[in-house]
Amino acid sequence: MADKDLIAKRIAKEFSDGMILNLGFGIPNAAANYIPKGVKVILQTENGGLVFGPTPKKGEADPDLGNSAGSPITMLPGASAFDLATSFGIIRGGHVDATVLGALEVDETGSVANWKVPGKMMPGMGGAMDLLVGAKRVIIAMNHTDKDGNSKVLKKCTLPLSASGVVDLIITDKAVMEVTDKGLLLKEVAPGVTVDEVKRITEATLIIPETVGTM
Amino acid sequence: MADKDLIAKRIAKEFSDGMILNLGFGIPNAAANYIPKGVKVILQTENGGLVFGPTPKKGEADPDLGNSAGSPITMLPGASAFDLATSFGIIRGGHVDATVLGALEVDETGSVANWKVPGKMMPGMGGAMDLLVGAKRVIIAMNHTDKDGNSKVLKKCTLPLSASGVVDLIITDKAVMEVTDKGLLLKEVAPGVTVDEVKRITEATLIIPETVGTM
Amino acid sequence: MPVVKSVEEAVKEIKSGQSVMVGGFLGVGAPIKMLDTLAETEVKNLTLISVVSSNPAGNFDLAKLISNRQVKKMITSHTGTNRELVQQYLAGAVDVEYNPMGTWTERIRAGGAGLGGILTPTGIGTEMEKGREKVVVDGKPFLLYPPLKANIALVKAHRADKAGNLEYRGLALNSNPVIATAADLVIAEVDEIVETGEIDMNRVGTPGIFVDIIVKGYGDEERKEIFEELWTKSGLLR
Amino acid sequence: MPVVKSVEEAVKEIKSGQSVMVGGFLGVGAPIKMLDTLAETEVKNLTLISVVSSNPAGNFDLAKLISNRQVKKMITSHTGTNRELVQQYLAGAVDVEYNPMGTWTERIRAGGAGLGGILTPTGIGTEMEKGREKVVVDGKPFLLYPPLKANIALVKAHRADKAGNLEYRGLALNSNPVIATAADLVIAEVDEIVETGEIDMNRVGTPGIFVDIIVKGYGDEERKEIFEELWTKSGLLR
Numbered sequence: 001m002a003d004k005d006l007i008a009k010r011i012a013k014e015f016s017d018g019m020i021l022n023l024g025f026g027i028p029n030a031a032a033n034y035i036p037k038g039v040k041v042i043l044q045t046e047n048g049g050l051v052f053g054p055t056p057k058k059g060e061a062d063p064d065l066g067n068s069a070g071s072p073i074t075m076l077p078g079a080s081a082f083d084l085a086t087s088f089g090i091i092r093g094g095h096v097d098a099t100v101l102g103a104l105e106v107d108e109t110g111s112v113a114n115w116k117v118p119g120k121m122m123p124g125m126g127g128a129m130d131l132l133v134g135a136k137r138v139i140i141a142m143n144h145t146d147k148d149g150n151s152k153v154l155k156k157c158t159l160p161l162s163a164s165g166v167v168d169l170i171i172t173d174k175a176v177m178e179v180t181d182k183g184l185l186l187k188e189v190a191p192g193v194t195v196d197e198v199k200r201i202t203e204a205t206l207i208i209p210e211t212v213g214t215m
Numbered sequence: 216m217a218d219k220d221l222i223a224k225r226i227a228k229e230f231s232d233g234m235i236l237n238l239g240f241g242i243p244n245a246a247a248n249y250i251p252k253g254v255k256v257i258l259q260t261e262n263g264g265l266v267f268g269p270t271p272k273k274g275e276a277d278p279d280l281g282n283s284a285g286s287p288i289t290m291l292p293g294a295s296a297f298d299l300a301t302s303f304g305i306i307r308g309g310h311v312d313a314t315v316l317g318a319l320e321v322d323e324t325g326s327v328a329n330w331k332v333p334g335k336m337m338p339g340m341g342g343a344m345d346l347l348v349g350a351k352r353v354i355i356a357m358n359h360t361d362k363d364g365n366s367k368v369l370k371k372c373t374l375p376l377s378a379s380g381v382v383d384l385i386i387t388d389k390a391v392m393e394v395t396d397k398g399l400l401l402k403e404v405a406p407g408v409t410v411d412e413v414k415r416i417t418e419a420t421l422i423i424p425e426t427v428g429t430m
Numbered sequence: 431m432p433v434v435k436s437v438e439e440a441v442k443e444i445k446s447g448q449s450v451m452v453g454g455f456l457g458v459g460a461p462i463k464m465l466d467t468l469a470e471t472e473v474k475n476l477t478l479i480s481v482v483s484s485n486p487a488g489n490f491d492l493a494k495l496i497s498n499r500q501v502k503k504m505i506t507s508h509t510g511t512n513r514e515l516v517q518q519y520l521a522g523a524v525d526v527e528y529n530p531m532g533t534w535t536e537r538i539r540a541g542g543a544g545l546g547g548i549l550t551p552t553g554i555g556t557e558m559e560k561g562r563e564k565v566v567v568d569g570k571p572f573l574l575y576p577p578l579k580a581n582i583a584l585v586k587a588h589r590a591d592k593a594g595n596l597e598y599r600g601l602a603l604n605s606n607p608v609i610a611t612a613a614d615l616v617i618a619e620v621d622e623i624v625e626t627g628e629i630d631m632n633r634v635g636t637p638g639i640f641v642d643i644i645v646k647g648y649g650d651e652e653r654k655e656i657f658e659e660l661w662t663k664s665g666l667l668r
Numbered sequence: 669m670p671v672v673k674s675v676e677e678a679v680k681e682i683k684s685g686q687s688v689m690v691g692g693f694l695g696v697g698a699p700i701k702m703l704d705t706l707a708e709t710e711v712k713n714l715t716l717i718s719v720v721s722s723n724p725a726g727n728f729d730l731a732k733l734i735s736n737r738q739v740k741k742m743i744t745s746h747t748g749t750n751r752e753l754v755q756q757y758l759a760g761a762v763d764v765e766y767n768p769m770g771t772w773t774e775r776i777r778a779g780g781a782g783l784g785g786i787l788t789p790t791g792i793g794t795e796m797e798k799g800r801e802k803v804v805v806d807g808k809p810f811l812l813y814p815p816l817k818a819n820i821a822l823v824k825a826h827r828a829d830k831a832g833n834l835e836y837r838g839l840a841l842n843s844n845p846v847i848a849t850a851a852d853l854v855i856a857e858v859d860e861i862v863e864t865g866e867i868d869m870n871r872v873g874t875p876g877i878f879v880d881i882i883v884k885g886y887g888d889e890e891r892k893e894i895f896e897e898l899w900t901k902s903g904l905l906r
Contacts (some may be wrong), residue, residue, distance in 0.1 A: 018431055020639050034699045042639060046769065047693040049839045051593070052638050058905040062893035063696065064826070070694025070723045072751065072895070073839075076594035077795035079625030080634035081838050083845045083873075084693075084719060085777050088770030089543030093611060095639055111793070115766075122757060122764070123748025124718065130770035130790045133546055142756060165792025233669055235877050256879060261531065262455040265600045265875050266831070273667045277601035278458065278657035279588070285456025285485045285511065286666045290599075292829035292865025295872035296600050296609045298635075299455075299481060300539050303532030304781030307552060308849060310877055326555070329530075337519060337526070338510025341482065345532035346550045349782055379555025427572070545774070546787030546803065546810030565784065567805065567814050573786030576805050599870060632837060633870065646781070 003173035006190060007141050009034045010171050010215050011100055014139060015041050019097040022046060022131055025069050027141050028100035029161035044096060046127040048087045051079040068127065091127065093132040101128055105157045106140045108204040110179040111169040113159035116202050125162055132163035144172035144201055151203040153177070153184070176215055177206070188213040218388035220358050221405060224249045225386050225430050226315055229354060230256050234312040235245070235393060237346055242356050243315035251321035257310060258336050261342040263302045282327040283342065289384055306342065307349040317345055320372045321355045323419040325394040326383040328374035347378035359387035359416055366418040368392070389413050391430055392421070403428040432594035432618075432641045434437035438507040440617050440645045441467045444624040449477040449580040452492065453537070457485035457513060457660070459602030460492070461586040463647040471493035477503040479580055481534055481605045487664035499523070505578065507531040513629040515556035530558065533575055535608055540610025548575050583613035586647065587636065591629045594638030603635055612638045619647040670832035670856075673776045673889040678855050680885045687715040687818040688777070689847040690730065695723035695898070697840030698730070699857035701885040708851035715741040717818055719772055721750040725902035737761070743816065745769040751812060768796065771813055773846055779815035780849025788812050811865045821851035824885065825874065828858040828863045829867045832876030841873055848874045857885040 012034035015021065022044045023029045041065050043048050045067045048205060053074040061072035075081070090096060103114040112132060115125040132138055145151055151166065153170060170177045175198045176188040185207045189198055196213055222242050223252060227249035230236065235257045238244045250256060260282045267282065268289040290296070305311060318329040328333050332342040347353055349420035360366055368385060385392040390413045391403040400422045404413055410427055441464055444450060474506025478501050482495035495501050496515045503525040509515045518524040536548040547563055549572035552558070572593065585606045587596035596618055598606065605656065606622040610616050618641050661667040679702055682688060692698025716739050722731035727838065733739050741763040747753050747893045756762040774786040787803055787810035790796070801812040823844045825834035834856055836844060848854050856879050886894065899905040 027673050047696070047839055048842050049631075050639060058900060059563060059896070061892075061899055061905055062715065062838060063891045063897055064840035065697035066694060066839060068693070070725070075631055075838070078595060078638060079631040080595055080637040081631045081836075082634070082637065083545075083840065083841050084741050084769070084773040084843050085846055086637075088773055089539070089611060090637070090639070092544030092788070094544055095540050097613070103900045115673050118756065120839050124720075124744065124746035124764075125747075125768050126746040127769040129768040129794070129796070133792070134770075157691065161794040163790075214733070243545050258603070259651070261456070262601055264869075265877060271568060273662060274658070275660055276654075276661055276667055278653045279599060279602035280599060281458035283455070285487070287460065290869055293829065293833060293876060294586070294869040295833055295875040296598075296603065296869045297872070297875065298603045299531070300781075301875075302610055302851060303535055304888070305875070307532050307550070307782030308780050309782055310849070316593050335521065337516050338527075339508035339528050340530050341480075341508040341510075342531040344530040344558070348554070349532075355628040356567065376556040380551075386583050396647065404513045418685070536781075540787075543774075543788065546789060546805045546808065548789070549778075549784030549812075550783060551782065565812070565813070567784045570784065574787075574803070574805070 003143065004030065006215060007171055007173055009142055010176060011139065012036065014098065014169065017130050020044060020095065022091065022099045022135065026102055028102065030142055031100060044090065045073070046091060047089050048082050048084060049075060049079060051076050082201055084085060087181045088130055091130045094134055094136060096135040098137040098139060099131040100139040100141050101131065101140050103140045105152050105159050106167055106170055107112050107154045107155055107157045108183045110165045111157050112140055112162050112167050113157045114162050118160065129162050131180040132166045137167045140167050141171045144174040151201055155205065174201065183207050185209065186212055190214045190215045218358065219245065221430060222386055222388055224355065225391060226356055227251065229313065229384065235259060235310065237306065237311050237314045237350065239316040241317055243364065244315065246315060259289070259305065261298060261302050261306060264290060264294060265296050266291050267323055271400050281328040285323050287305050292429060300373055301346055304414045306327050306345045309349055311350045313352040313354060315354040316346065318357050318375050319356045320367050321382055321385055322369045322372045323398045325380045327355055327374050327378055327382050329377045331375055342378050347381045352360055354384045354386060356386045359389040369418045370420065389416065398422050399404055400424065403430045405430045432638065434548030434644045437463050437467050437645045440464065440643050441471065442472055443615060443617065444468060446473050447475045448582060449479060451479040451580040451583040451613055453585045453604065453606035454491065454611055455604040456482055457491045458492045459586050459604050459606055461584045461647065462491050464617065464645065465491050465494065465618050466583050468582065469498055475502045476500055478503065479505045479578065481531060482506060482508040483515050485660065486511040487660045490660060493547055500609050505529060508535050508558065536547060537575050537578035538608050538612045539624060541579040542608065545577060547577055550575065578612065580613045583616045585610045585611040585618045587618055587620050589622045589624055590628060590641070590644045591624050591626045592617055593626040593664065594644060595629050595634045595635045596636035597629045598635040607635050610640045616640055616641050617643040617645065619645050621650045621653065623646060670876065670882050672861060672882045674843060675701050675705050675883045676860060678702065678881050679709065681757040681855065682706060682711055684707055684711050684819055685713045686820060687717060689717040689821040689851055691724065691823045691844035691847055692729065693842040694720055695729045697824050697842050699722065699822045699885065700729050702822050702855065703729050703732065707736055712738045713740045715743065716736055717816065719769060720746040721753050722750040723898065724740045728898060743763070745772050746780060747791045747906050755787050766847065773843065775813050775816035776846050776850045777818045780846065783815060785815055788813065809896060816819045816850065818851045821854045823848045823854060823856045824866040825856055825858050827860045827862055827878070828856055829862050829864045831864040832875040832879030832882060835867045835871045836873040845873050845881065848878045855881040855883060857883050859885060859888045859891065867876040878880050
């Protein structure tokens with residue numbers, strides 16, 4: 001299984017029936033493909049909709065139905081459409097049960113950086129800062145290390161923060177870690193990955209319980 | 216002509232084509248009956264509607280169409296319905312051209328009291344405080360004196376204020392007065408009423424110009 | 431997903447001493463069946479959060495709760511249409527917190543939308559300033575009010591689908607969409623409950639995620655009769 | 669009452685150096701005909717206020733104004749979909765003020781609704797705090813942002829009646845209802861202009877009192893073709 005699929009599949013295990021979810025683009029969004037049978041979640045797109053479905057086929061796209069990436073989507077029975085003031089009222093007001101977002105860095109205090117690399121990359125925060133502060137549960141999904149092998153799971157983020165002390169769970173291609181008051185608790189390791197290996201590629205201090213599961 | 220009709224008719228002269236108006240109950244509302252031919256105004260009801268019409272006939276009332284007094288109304292072509300957040304956004308945001316409200320007292324600084332008589336009468340301010348602050352032009356319509364003949368046009372209001380320094384024009388059964396930086400400018404007197412009589416029944420200091428019109 | 435209950439069952443969720451937001455404006459858009467049922471219970475010491483008080487036509491909607499003395503406090507903008515409420519207030523039997531109508535609405539919206547409070551020009555230079563912090567922005571003073579939330583919101587809509595999406599009609603929406611966002615438990619009384627998918631996404635005034643319980647109210651026909659009688663009695667319909 | 673104008677005439681209202689709010693989200697619900705026309709003018713030094721930048725599929729909607737260098741400043745939450753904008757920003761050719769999406773929206777809503785500003789928890793503990801006042805309410809800190817208004821708002825809706833009432837469809841409303849409240853001059857581009865009374869009062873998303881000028885946009889059929897091509901080109905439709 002590719003790392004991406006491993007992460008997406010693991011994210012989906014966090015979903016339970018009736019949850020209202022906002023999934024970031026890329027891997028988080030792919031988690032929707034692994035939702036267990038019988039579990040129905042409600043997906044929000046922060047540009048102003050609830051209960052959306054798959055990408056339409058060619059010839060069937062509605063120019064008034066796009067998601068927060070500007071891609072065509074479909075709306076399912078029970079859908080609603082609303083403006084951005086309502087959409088971010090939903091987000092900031094704590095009405096989203098969980099959000100899953102990617103990150104450039106995350107740290108053991110639950111802080112996260114995912115909106116800019118000064119002087120280099122300036123995507124902007126979009127709706128991420130509001131989601132990080134407003135969602136009841138924040139899950140960060142990303143690769144454990146960058147292209148050069150440097151840990152993205154840090155003692156303290158070095159890049160400009162998106163939010164401070166908000167992350168609940170970190171899911172990477174190597175491990176699952178819970179953010180606790182005392183630091184990062186290692187919950188699971190990826191198949192074929194040892195606890196020692198995770199420790200080696202993690203800059204943050206890990207709390208290692210007696211038993212560590214497998215993702 | 217009854218005093219009420221005199222006031223209502225005079226209020227209507229302040230309306231011009233296309234104006235967005237919010238009229239208080241009683242005399243202000245009655246002004247709608249005197250709108251000059253060819254002048255079309257847009258009436259707001261602060262409970263959430265624009266472009267409303269007359270009271271329906273028996274058997275034709277819609278339980279979902281009431282005005283801000285809880286009375287049945289009709290909506291005209293071009294009407295819109297919205298929630299209170301939008302309605303008071305319209306009001307406080309300066310999108311209402313003029314409001315006409317009754318008052319217990321008004322003073323020469325443009326302050327007005329119309330929401331309570333401590334220990335005696337507690338109607339509450341309803342939407343009046345927002346209208347007084349938000350409407351582009353504030354017109355107060357009332358009797359010049361109370362039942363005991365005491366002036367309601369004062370140097371300084373004695374009752375708890377609804378808003379401070381917001382009134383543009385005062386229309387009573389005796390006179391029309393403009394609120395200026397220097398005080399109340401007497402613009403018109405009622406038919407059969409002399410300038411001296413108005414001065415006598417007005418506690419506020421009046422500025423009397425060379426010519427005073429007739430209402 | 432919300433559950434469909436009977437009015438009687440739903441009203442049992444309301445406990446003495448709780449804060450209850452009630453939608454509607456002088457009866458229009460009010461959850462009158464739930465209020466009628468609540469007036470038949472022993473529930474008391476309620477803090478009612480309603481934008482205005484009851485319809486001037488009399489013993490209708492909120493008025494029953496007031497005359498039953500089930501209310502210990504009101505947060506509202508207007509009491510003038512309910513003489514008994516004003517008398518109870520002047521006698522010290524009930525507490526009233528007056529908020530200007532726009533302020534009342536924005537405070538609840540802020541509560542539902544996760545904002546820290548509101549900054550309004552309304553009430554500057556009046557006794558509304560008492561006990562409130564003034565915040566100056568770009569040289570102009572504004573009153574800071576904290577957000578307002580409640581234990582329960584009793585909402586009235588025209589229709590609900592089984593996913594809880596609410597469709598409003600005419601001027602009956604008023605305070606309903608806002609209060610539906612700001613309570614721990616939201617109960618919606620509707621004229622009709624329809625299958626999920628029957629309400630056009632463009633006509634959803636309150637998304638289903640806000641709604642916990644749906645109850646069937648009096649319905650269109652009966653409501654028309656009730657209001658016709660109310661308005662005829664008070665001389666407004668001839 | 670609003671006036672109906674041609675797109676060419678309406679766009680002449682926009683002058684160099686003005687602040688212009690533009691509705692839409694990555695093209696969806698954007699006034700693309702006005703933007704296409706504006707891109708053909710000499711107007712420059714604009715401050716664009718748009719919740720995000722252009723559709724990633726390329727030379728579409730806002731992107732033309734950026735590549736023409738007609739924009740001196742953007743107030744937005746996201747630039748990542750327009751590489752040229754980011755390059756111009758990093759080179760110092762354009763200024764970008766980043767606001768979190770919910771903050772961007774609330775600031776404009778506050779501008780239109782006469783509020784003194786907004787108090788948001790978003791951005792606490794980040795560099796968003798820089799230069800902002802912190803206000804503590806009930807022991808929790810919030811960032812104070814002032815309201816945001818503009819000279820002109822370019823709004824896109826599905827239909828307008830001649831009284832200016834706007835009806836939105838699907839997810840194309842996004843920032844449009846909010847920006848329509850907060851500019852000195854509001855120009856609405858619509859698929860269809862209908863007689864007053866043809867839009868149900870329950871489907872009015874922006875009351876006509878906010879709208880100054882109405883223009884006919886590309887219309888439903890042509891828009892469908894434009895987006896089909898856009899999305900096909902970028903591999904999103906197969």
